[in-house]
Amino acid sequence: MESDLLLELKDVEAGYGKAALVLRGLSIEVARSSIVCLVGPNGAGKSTVLKVASGLLRPRSGQVLLNGEDITGRSPQDLLRQGLAHVLQGHSVFREMTVAENVRLGGYTVRDQATISERIGLVQDLFPVVGERWDAMAGLLSGGQQKQVEFARALIASPQVILLDEPSMGLDPKTTATVFEQIVRMRDAGVAVLLVEQNARRALETADVGCVLDLGRVHISGPATDLLGDSRLGDLYLGGRAR
Numbered sequence: 001m002e003s004d005l006l007l008e009l010k011d012v013e014a015g016y017g018k019a020a021l022v023l024r025g026l027s028i029e030v031a032r033s034s035i036v037c038l039v040g041p042n043g044a045g046k047s048t049v050l051k052v053a054s055g056l057l058r059p060r061s062g063q064v065l066l067n068g069e070d071i072t073g074r075s076p077q078d079l080l081r082q083g084l085a086h087v088l089q090g091h092s093v094f095r096e097m098t099v100a101e102n103v104r105l106g107g108y109t110v111r112d113q114a115t116i117s118e119r120i121g122l123v124q125d126l127f128p129v130v131g132e133r134w135d136a137m138a139g140l141l142s143g144g145q146q147k148q149v150e151f152a153r154a155l156i157a158s159p160q161v162i163l164l165d166e167p168s169m170g171l172d173p174k175t176t177a178t179v180f181e182q183i184v185r186m187r188d189a190g191v192a193v194l195l196v197e198q199n200a201r202r203a204l205e206t207a208d209v210g211c212v213l214d215l216g217r218v219h220i221s222g223p224a225t226d227l228l229g230d231s232r233l234g235d236l237y238l239g240g241r242a243r
């Protein structure tokens, strides 16, 4: 029987160059069709977790498993082909290219044009604004619209899991709400999401499971709704005591 577990990081230690380790024995599990969010203070290593998962940073020790298969140390291109897409922090659309060109770039690992056309239809359904602005220069879109183009570009590769690094960064509250709705739609379309967010309350309200990082490990984890009511988080990350 197919396991419910899609992506696992096991006892991962990772860091940059000769500097001290950032991740010190971190373990995380992402189940199929679920949203897992990582929250924690600045510099806790949240983005580093995503880089290890997507192959941008090789861990010093520990394992990354996708569908139970050890994928530790594989290249980001290989992992994209295997079903793991990473949407980086900040804005990464090519502003001088159209929305269509930006989205099609995500399909570079897919040879079959019919498959690409079918997936374009799917992402346009999922993110209507992407379809509406298909021929516009991406640089003319608002920040929230550009974020949706980035999501669409990642989904063209038809990933099983998508890693999202601070998708709400720089967006106003209304646009942030739209982007979080889109994250839920991705989950409901069958894509698992590992989400890193500064906006801890918003992320936990959206996610199924929450993990709080501290000192390079998962300090607290559990159902996101439980964490929202956890007084330890209330004090630290949710702007006052949880009620």
Ligand SMILES: Nc1ncnc2c1ncn2[C@@H]1O[C@H](COP(=O)(O)OP(=O)(O)OP(=O)(O)O)[C@@H](O)[C@H]1O
Pocket (backbone or CB within 6 Å): 016, 019, 022, 040, 041, 042, 043, 044, 045, 046, 047, 048, 049, 198
């Ligand atoms: N490319 C890099 N080279 C060297 N050190 C880095 C690099 N990227 C991150 N770091 C360091 O690793 C630590 C963890 O960074 P990371 O970006 O993973 O944290 P974060 O929890 O995502 O924080 P933030 O919310 O501020 O982005 C920080 O001390 C940071 O300075």
